[in-house]
Amino acid sequence: MTATHAVPDLFALSGIAGPVLRPGDDGYADEVTGFNLSGQFAPDVVVGATGTADVVTAMRWAAATGTPVAVQATGHGANHTVDGGLLISTARMTGVRIDPRARTATVAAGARWRHVLEAAAPHGLGALAGSSSGVGAVGYTLGGGLPVLGRTHGYASDLVRSFEVVTPDGTLRDVDAAGEPELFRALRGGKGNVGVVTSMVCGLLPPARLLGGGVHFPGEHAGTVLRTWLDWVRTVPEEMNSAFALLRLPPLPEIPEPLRGGFWARVVAAWTGDPAEGERLLAPVRAAAPVTVDTVAELDYASTDRVYAEPADPLPARESCVLLPDLSPDAVRALLDRAGPGADCPLHAVQLRAMGGALARPAAVDDTVCARDARFLLEAVGVVPDPEAAMAVQAATAGLQSAMAPYGTGLTMVNIHGTPGDEPDRARAWTPEVYAFLQHAKAVYDPANLLRFGHAVPPEAA
Structure with a gap:
């Protein structure tokens, strides 16, 4: 173009x-x-x-x-x-400053979570990074930010103390809950609709012992593993963070044997607490079926990328998500029909993340995150190296969303929503009340709708 x-x-x-x-x-x-x-x-x-x-x-x-x-x-x-x-x-703006006494990080707009974790590590502190520490910390947090340790500590946006933001009129503002509560609310879950954030101050996590990684089972056992995981994840404490995935891995050299080119059911876990207790809690999952690869081990905050083991190199991908209030037996059957053993599915990962715990608790001050009522988040990812693959992934994604829609909340999460479509599609990332609030905030701070690309919210009509 x-x-x-x-x-x-x-x-x-x-x-x-x-x-x-x-x-x-x-x-x-x-x-x-x-x-x-x-x-x-x-x-x-x-x-x-x-x-x-x-x-x-x-x-x-x-x-x-x-x-x-x-x-x-x-x-x-x-x-x-x-x-x-x-x-x-903002890729050049990568500075991170740690205040170990206040247990905060001042994070510039282009810093990746990796930069934050590395800066916090000498102090024994952690951060609410997502499944890949290569993701930009600020952009992720503007969408709420679903962390690896979310059930234990909540959304990344829950720990934000303040933002430095340039609103579309060119005004530089320091924004917090006391000074500009409406703007502060819009920035915590509303993406970049009301300004360009140049830095944020966020709280850090206290020193902790971690256990995490993935347990991989042959894909033919997917139904048994999924049902075992669902029973298990509903009973474990919020210190246990987990997800179940159906993985169809390409035959690429960067994927280790024996996983390369195979179909797998995977359970990932990240436990904050005594590793021995974490191992005890994981025993029922490991016993669900024969285990092919088990990477669960003791970790520190800076090595939590090993939990989800996401790709480190750029690639063309499409994703989507559905928020679920729970997962009934009918919903499980619908999911397995679309992406389980025997399904002709071009999606490389179809994953259920366990929500609840701290992710279900209200924020200390109003925000625009609308996933707190969800018990599970279903996300689908497909690699699209060419137009034919893109069409196949789009069709599979649409079919999966349609099959799971009767069991969903009707909402998505903005960071995992996928390619934004028309306004009704973009609005699905928020409840009607929150969407109306964002439209009002947009009219106040960006009436000309200069920030109109991506997951944009239009200003309310005058």
């Missing part, structure tokens, strides 16, 4: 410390390419921001010229189209 739009005068961007690029410039392609290669990003202008001042300048230029704005740090959520406009890349 090549941008052909008329671009306003760029002189006002000449004071930016980072690169300012147009299509065809050296470095442009690298700047717009994110981790998820399925997105189509072709902005008219890219600003490689090096700090807050660059973001302020870029946003003031966008406001003055009416130029729409997209933001990207790592591009894990780059599953949509950016055709024209301005892309602000």
Whole structure:
């Protein structure tokens, strides 16, 4: 895709410390390419921001010229189209500052969770990172953030103390629950609809002993393992975090034998507490069927990537999710019919994450996370290296969503929603009340709808 739009005068961007690029410039392609290669990003202008001042300048230029704005740090959520406009890349803004006494981290817009975990490790502290520490901490948190240790500690957004954000009029604001509660609420679960966050201050986790990893069973035992896991996960304490997955792994050299190229039922677990007690609790799961590979071991916070073992290199992928209030026997049959043994399923991972625990408790102050009533989150991921694969994954995803819809809450989680469609589709990430609130906040802070790419919420009508 090549941008052909008329671009306003760029002189006002000449004071930016980072690169300012147009299509065809050296470095442009690298700047717009994110981790998820399925997105189509072709902005008219890219600003490689090096700090807050660059973001302020870029946003003031966008406001003055009416130029729409997209933001990207790592591009894990780059599953949509950016055709024209301005892309602000925050990938250079990777600073992390730890206050061990306050047990907080000040995290710049482009920092990955890996940076936060590495900075916190010397103090014995952890953070509410997700299943891959390569994901950008700020963008993940703006969508609520579903952590590996979520049942124990809640959503990543629950630990945010404050944001530094540039609103679409170019104003730099320090936002917390006391100072600007409406904006603070919109930023905690509403994605980037009301501003460009340049940093956040978030709470850290206390020192803890961890046990985690994955137990892999031959896929033919998927039904038995799933039903065993469901009975088990409903009884374990919230210090046990877990998920069940149906994995169809490609024959790639980076996937270890004997898992490479096979179909597997996998249970992952992350336990915060005495490792011996965690091992005891896992015994019924391990006994469900013959185990092929078991990676469960003692971990520290910085090594929690080993729990889900997600891909580390960029790839084109499509994902979707369904929130479930519970999982009935009929729902289990529907899931196995679509993705279990014998199913012609092109999806590489179909996974049920156990929710509940701290994920079900209300936030200390109002937010826009709408997954607290869910008992399970069903997510599906397919790799789409070519148009034929993309069509197959899209059809399989639609079929799975349709089959599971009668058992769902009707909502998704914005970070795992997948490629945003029309407005009714995008609205499914929030309840009607929360969506109306976000539309109101959008009208207050971004009435011109400059932040209109990706999972955008339109401003309420005047």
